Amino acid sequence: MTIYKRLGIRTVINGNATLTRLGGSIMPPEVVAAMADASKHFVDIIELQKRVGEEIAKLTHNEAAYVSCGAAAALTLSTAACITGLDAAKREKLPLSLPPGRCGFQPHTMKNEVIVHRHGRVGYDFAVRQVGVTFVEIGNENGTTPTELENAITEKTAAIFYFANPGREHLWVSYEEAIAIAKKHDVPLIVDAAAQLPPPENLWRFTQMGADLALFSGGKGLCGPQSSGLIVGKKSLIEAIAFNGPPHPFIGRGMKVGKEEMVGLLAAVEWYLNHDHAELQQSYEEQVTYYEEVFADTQGVTVHRSFPSEAGQPMPRTEIRFDEEHLGITRDEILHQLQTGEPSIDIAGAGANGVLINGQTLMPGEVEIIAQRLKEILGT
Ligand SMILES: *Cc1c(COP(=O)(O)O)cnc(C)c1O
Secondary structure (H helix, E strand, C coil): CCHHHHCCCCCEEECCCCCHHHCCCCCCHHHHHHHHHHCCCCCCHHHHHHHHHHHHHHHCCCCEEEEECHHHHHHHHHHHHHHHCCCHHHHHCCCCCCCCCCCCCCCCCCCCEEEEEHHHCCHHHHHHHCCCCEEEEECECCECCHHHHHHHCCCCEEEEEEECCCCCHHHCCCHHHHHHHHHHHCCCEEEECCCCCCCCCHHHHHHHHCCCEEEEECCCCCCCCCCCEEEEECHHHHHHHHHHCCCCCCCCCCCCCCHHHHHHHHHHHHHHHHCCHHHHHHHHHHHHHHHHHHCCCCCCEEEEEECCCCCCCCCCEEEEEECHHHHCCCHHHHHHHHHHCCCEEECEEECCCEEEECHHHCCCCHHHHHHHHHHHHHCC
16 A cells, blocks of 8 residues: 555646646655765764755756755755855845845845846746845846847846756847856856756756756655755855755745655666667657557547747657547636546646647556547547
């Protein structure tokens, strides 16, 4: 009996994505073993974070690395680091509470602005704003000029954040131009690449371009512990991140990273980089072909290859469109029946009458189970 059965919780076949609400990703046995190993002893947690960081930095061709409690915590700690450096008095003032100069308060001397593209904003940017910074937005639906970025920089600018998404980047100042401007004004540029794995090269691509930090979710493409994240980049900033992070009782104290997560993420990075990614891609292509064949003769159902993923990852998914009238069932009803049936299946909707099946989170045998359930629901 699994723990989930004992708790009366249904497990889910995840054909959707590495979604936090479904548990992120499934850790390979190597990662689970590393975590179990780490759980057996007490250890100096600051020293462990440093050593694990050194190992991950080496593996990912970066100057330094840090294991955070998820990518959202990485956003908060990176922001804090850009504001405080290693200044203990500044660290103690976070989160910045009131906007400077308002309500009779003296303008404080700490940096409190972060530059973002208006069309690059995502819900996760709360994790940056929770430090108390103000967003300075640049650009519009027609694009953004390097001059706009340069003009937005003031002596209060703590950082420039990019929320990487290859589907939107044509609206932004290019990484190359932005990095040049950031360097000229000595402002850190940080790339939130939480969901940008695959491709594995992204672990060093942004920092090798000159970004000061890049951050990733540990519980998405890396298949590490769900509550882990990875920050790579400049040593001085990584040190300032550790300075703000747990176990120190400041802004990062509620973002604790266990010894198991640190060691687990290191094992995950090793596993991920040793993985045959071409073979993995090929298996996703084969899944698309499989669904194309299964539904080739089904009236009212069309299957095609969707590429790239919604996060812009170079990863094919299967898109299935339903002729609702012909089939006598709506797409939403299909999704509902998949979710509430046996077993429970979670896949994404696509447009008004389609669904997307993502191979990244499917376990062996589940591709066939989804096809079978779809056939049952469609009565075909
Ligand atoms: C998922 C995601 C995050 C949050 O990552 P967690 O590891 O779940 O905290 C942040 N930014 C982006 C762009 C994401 O896709």
